[in-house]
Amino acid sequence: xxxxxxGLRLNRDGVFGPRTRAALVTFQRQQRLARTGVTSRTLWDRxxxxxxxxxxxxxxxxxxxxxxxxxxxxxxxxxxxxxADGVFGPGTKAxxxxxxxxxxxxxxxxxxxxTWVAIENRMPR
Numbered sequence: 001x002x003x004x005x006x007g008l009r010l011n012r013d014g015v016f017g018p019r020t021r022a023a024l025v026t027f028q029r030q031q032r033l034a035r036t037g038v039t040s041r042t043l044w045d046r047x048x049x050x051x052x053x054x055x056x057x058x059x060x061x062x063x064x065x066x067x068x069x070x071x072x073x074x075x076x077x078x079x080x081x082x083x084a085d086g087v088f089g090p091g092t093k094a095x096x097x098x099x100x101x102x103x104x105x106x107x108x109x110x111x112x113x114x115t116w117v118a119i120e121n122r123m124p125r
Contacts, residue, residue: 008024065093073087080096099115
């Protein structure tokens with residue numbers, strides 16, 4: 001229950017009461033889901049995607065490095081706040097290393113696993 005309340009951005013008391021149900025129905029309405037007041041796999045997926053927008057790249061083990069190109073590079077570039085041209089060049093590598101340094105990680109300039117998490121943690125919420 002506490003995890004659901006956290007996902008609904010409520011104070012966490014672990015009780016599925018009227019406040020939690022109302023927040024759940026509001027979230028379902030906002031997401032254009034059936035307003036049942038009951039959690040579902042779709043609801044959890046929507047909360048997770050909202051709170052962890054880069055999770056699919058981590059789950060799919062997407063690895064980006066200097067020379068990489070494409071849509072995943074653009075997403076990552078937006079997240080590290082460099083020009084999103086879809087080409088992983090020296091400027092993007094420097095931005096990734098900066099994120100890694102702030103997260104106290106090895107500064108490889110390669111985006112994979114925990115670097116995706118570090119980048120996501122720096123994104124505005």
